[in-house]
Amino acid sequence: MTGRTGLRTGVLDAGGDCIYGLEAGVTLLGLLERDALSEAGRSALHNPAEVVGMRDVALAPPIPRPPTFRDFMSFETHLQNSAKAMSLDVPQVWYREPAFYFSNPAAMLGPNDPVKRPPGTVALDYELEVAAVVSRSGSDLTPEQAEDHIAGYVVLCDWSARDFQRQEIPLTMGPSKSKDFATSLSGFLVTPDELADSMSAGRHNLRMTAEVNGRLCSEGNLSDLHWSFAEMIATASRNTTVLPGDIIGSGTVGSGCLLELSGLHGTDAYPFLVPGDRVCLDVAGIGVINAEICDSDVAFPLWNTEPSSEIL
Template identity: 40%
Template sequence: MKLVSFEVSTSIGPLHGIGAISQGKIIDLNMGYTCYLADKRGSYIAYELASVIVPPDMIAFLRSGQEGMEAARTAVDYVVRKQAKSTVVGPMGERVVYEMSEVKLKAPVPRPNSLRDYLAFEGHASLSGLRQLDKAWYEIPVCYKGNPDTVIAPEETIPWPSYSDLLDYELEYGIYIGKEGKNIPRERAEEYIAGYTIFNDISARDIQMQEMAVGLGPVKGKDFCSIMGPCLVTPDEIDPSNLKMIARINGEVWSENNSGTSYWSWAQIIEFASMEETLYPGDFLGSGTVEKGCGGELNRWLQPGDIIELEVEGIGVLRNRVGEKPPKRTFTR
């Protein structure tokens, strides 16, 4: 399935929900499952059961585990069959199916519990072999922890931080954790992956390099914006070892690579991340940038108004526009 978090305008304000993309439309999973249950058990209990098993919030849905995923598939199958005969509506006349143009997609998990971004691609870490990596890089998968409160959605404008002159994109993808776990062996790691999405790790390179020269960070170089979307693709529909990845700026291809060039596997990353630390449904883990997957490696820099499109095979296209550059701010002691 391709799962989304979405917002739709109504006469009483915005409605938020989770859905599945099917036949070019979005099926509201909570309402779709409500319709299914109403046929089986009556409309009153249908609302209560659906709100528990397929709640309209992605993290709450992921917490419902395999039962929730199976219920979501049931809802999609039910709605598709019914839709072939007539328009599907909820027990009280609610909308169930939306055109893509009617909704605003949010990040698949609008506010992840946590955000870890790894450095899994040797080509990017070594600047295509120009930099000698420490032996520790080959011994453990390393990451930085980002800011889950500054995740933005597809089509949202990327804020340009006032303290930076060098704004950069990063061509990445990532996973959402779907099951709570600690000390997870790599042989069972796939059980904990809810799905995959595209990740654009927007970076302010000048201040990033400045703060990392001290031996910590990045913080200000990253924490102002991260982008995820357009959907969460469940593991049964994707092969993460061979995904074509492309970055386009204003329609021009700047970066092109493949997920299969990663040095670290997701199984290894999950095993290490969960060592004496609990992973929870809704946690996000990023792959890091593919080789030559950012402007910094190409000495090409983003400008205000640029349109960034990151495409990952099997997931889709993540598109955003770069915002205006504000007056420069500097920090002094």
């Protein structure tokens, strides 16, 4: 959170009205690195350095600069709908193991921060996701071991320039400038114990919704994951090391973006985002992102992109 005394870390009370703050200089990432999250939480609630009202703070991303950000594609319906919208076949390798790409750790935004539309794009999109935050280091983890490496969850929006993305796909190097300009996170890390009642068969039964200008556009459930977060983290750790604070995105829930909805119902029914639009993503029990789209302060395209009417 950012309050009168600068960037601080704290614990939200049960009523959601106040934040019990820790000492200046304490960060959530630092607590994870020291395996001190639980102890710090108890300390904040029983002996806070300050207590501030929610109305008096601006929420920063819980991990403003994660060591890495991997975004997976773990919802089958999203894969199927997106492939259809972009005239591609569903790759069968997806069913053999979780797939991800690396995105930009330096582009994290808080839940209410405005999102600048990249110059040159005419196809700005949201993506309704949840992310797990890694609690401690681990290598070559099994899914069972990886389950114990989850510090908690946040809502994630992987903002996407679909016209840029279409140009990048043939290069076979994964998304780059279509994705790296902004990623929004909800304001609080929700620990697994807070969501225990929603867990069944390794999945959380949590409703996910997205609204644009107050209109419900996307609706899904976190339980629809084909690959669990434990399986994603285990894959991420293979032949390398996951670190405290690493962000592991679920990928988009089915129907959780305008690319899918436009492909199913047409771009007139679900137009891409423009400055002035407000996007609200809500995952029950985890959090909310409520962001306004605005124009970039850069007056020229970042690359030679000609707007195309053949985005889908």
